[in-house]
Amino acid sequence: MKTPFISAVRAIVSKDLRAEWRSRELVSAMSLFALLSVLVFSFALELDKSAREEAISGVLWVSLIFASLLGFNRSLSLEHDQGSLDALLLAPVSRAAIFVGKLLGNCLFTLLVALVLLPLMTALYGVYLLDSWALLTTVVGIFGFSAIGTLLATLVVQTRSREALLPIALLPVCLPFLLTAVRATKGIIGGAPQSEWQVWLQLLAAITVIYLVLCLLLYRFVLEE
Amino acid sequence: MNRRGLIEVQGLSKHFGWRPVLRGLDFLVQRGEFVLLLGANGSGKSTLLRLLCGLSRASSGVIRIGGWSLPEEAQAVRAQIGLLAHRPLLYENLTARENLDFFAALYNMPPAERMRRRDDLLGQVGLAGRADGLVRGFSRGMQQRLSLARALLHRPDLLLLDEPYTGLDSAGCALLDELLAAASKSGCTIIMSTHQLERKPAHANRALILGGGALVYAGQVTGDLADRYRQATASA
Numbered sequence: 001m002k003t004p005f006i007s008a009v010r011a012i013v014s015k016d017l018r019a020e021w022r023s024r025e026l027v028s029a030m031s032l033f034a035l036l037s038v039l040v041f042s043f044a045l046e047l048d049k050s051a052r053e054e055a056i057s058g059v060l061w062v063s064l065i066f067a068s069l070l071g072f073n074r075s076l077s078l079e080h081d082q083g084s085l086d087a088l089l090l091a092p093v094s095r096a097a098i099f100v101g102k103l104l105g106n107c108l109f110t111l112l113v114a115l116v117l118l119p120l121m122t123a124l125y126g127v128y129l130l131d132s133w134a135l136l137t138t139v140v141g142i143f144g145f146s147a148i149g150t151l152l153a154t155l156v157v158q159t160r161s162r163e164a165l166l167p168i169a170l171l172p173v174c175l176p177f178l179l180t181a182v183r184a185t186k187g188i189i190g191g192a193p194q195s196e197w198q199v200w201l202q203l204l205a206a207i208t209v210i211y212l213v214l215c216l217l218l219y220r221f222v223l224e225e
Numbered sequence: 226m227n228r229r230g231l232i233e234v235q236g237l238s239k240h241f242g243w244r245p246v247l248r249g250l251d252f253l254v255q256r257g258e259f260v261l262l263l264g265a266n267g268s269g270k271s272t273l274l275r276l277l278c279g280l281s282r283a284s285s286g287v288i289r290i291g292g293w294s295l296p297e298e299a300q301a302v303r304a305q306i307g308l309l310a311h312r313p314l315l316y317e318n319l320t321a322r323e324n325l326d327f328f329a330a331l332y333n334m335p336p337a338e339r340m341r342r343r344d345d346l347l348g349q350v351g352l353a354g355r356a357d358g359l360v361r362g363f364s365r366g367m368q369q370r371l372s373l374a375r376a377l378l379h380r381p382d383l384l385l386l387d388e389p390y391t392g393l394d395s396a397g398c399a400l401l402d403e404l405l406a407a408a409s410k411s412g413c414t415i416i417m418s419t420h421q422l423e424r425k426p427a428h429a430n431r432a433l434i435l436g437g438g439a440l441v442y443a444g445q446v447t448g449d450l451a452d453r454y455r456q457a458t459a460s461a
Contacts, residue, residue, distance in 0.1 A: 002333075003331055003332065003333035007333060010330075011331055015323075015327045018318075019316055019318035020318075022319070023318045078318075082312060082313060082314065082316065083311075083313065084314050084315060084316055086280055086312075086314055087308075087314035087315075087328065087375070089280060090278060090279075090280065090303055090308055091303065091304075091328065091331035091332060092300065092331075092333070093331055224282065
């Protein structure tokens with residue numbers, strides 16, 4: 001008898017949140033990395049104010065994607081190294097429930113990093129990033145690349161060189177997110193008319209849905225030996 | 226239920242790349258049997274257990290558990306299997322109680338039964354006093370005891386144990402024997418791999434001996450099992 005999808009997802013997410021609350025390994029490492037990236041970009045673009053304003057949405061998304069790479073890797077490594085991924089696979093839960101549970105955990109951790117990053121960048125760059133549309137774009141984008149990140153991290157976690165392999169596998173497939181999210185965010189924070197950036201946000205949402213469906217379909221194959 | 230046996234294995238082979246690990250295994254295990262799976266290091270015991278619980282795919286051959294084929298119908302048999310593996314299969318940043326609660330939720334146990342069963346098992350494995358301790362602070366033996374509680378939590382029909390005495394002190398070994406005897410008495414089918422014949426449980430009634438990936442003996446546990454084991458592993 002299979003455990004209901006929602007019960008399994010809820011159990012996996014609450015387990016991940018509780019374990020992270022105890023160790024604070026993932027979010028602290030991700031936040032620190034993202035903060036350092038933003039500071040490095042801030043110093044690198046110090047001399048050219050217009051270039052800095054142009055680059056701010058790119059800096060935000062590159063920092064978030066790089067920080068999330070650390071999180072995806074660590075989240076799945078913790079499952080793999082103690083063998084608990086095997087215990088999950090032995091339980092009568094669907095592979096889709098395991099995927100969605102891990103995805104939601106990873107997504108929440110990256111959203112926490114974004115919550116730290118957005119006010120900090122607003123202060124550092126002097127551009128208001130806490131606009132509700134910008135926040136929506138951030139949530140949709142993070143959810144989308146967390147989906148593909150969770151799938152690929154599960155794929156590479158069984159390899160010895162997983163730390164090197166995940167960026168190589170993930171960054172090319174993240175490009176559609178990066179392109180659309182950067183353009184939507186840039187339009188929103190730059191005060192462009194809604195008709196200009198709305199199409200990018202819609203495209204980002206469409207890409208997220210397509211990736212999510214693909215990941216749900218592919219996840220059970222990724223888990224097979 | 227399948228009239229032939231709880232576990233039916235025919236022509237089972239497993240290769241890792243070009244290297245054969247298991248070669249053409251055929252055997253039946255009846256419901257309620259306690260089977261010792263013997264073999265030297267690298268003889269394929271762990272691989273066979275992973276195949277039997279559906280965590281690994283056979284290169285060729287057939288595995289049926291309760292009439293269901295693996296891995297195609299693995300979903301139907303997962304809830305009936307408990308596995309105690311080499312690694313503890315636990316979460317280090319959760320307490321012993323939280324680990325069992327998590328797995329009970331995955332097995333969809335009702336909340337009241339979940340709490341009762343969890344507390345019973347923590348008591349049985351001697352961890353009631355450490356129920357709120359984080360697993361990362363546990364010794365290897367304590368982790369092994371908690372793993373056993375996790376494997377028994379959902380009252381599996383089939384218990385697969387991979388070198389279960391690893392890390393246990395003599396009290397832990399006696400406790401394990403006691404729990405396995407109780408599980409066996411309640412009708413649970415047990416397959417336990419070991420390479421330490423001196424530690425075999427008294428109530429084991431059948432033995433499978435693997436040598437070089439092939440099944441070299443399948444029969445009753447008799448007084449001359451040690452000799453058979455030595456001969457089989459020496460000739461493999």
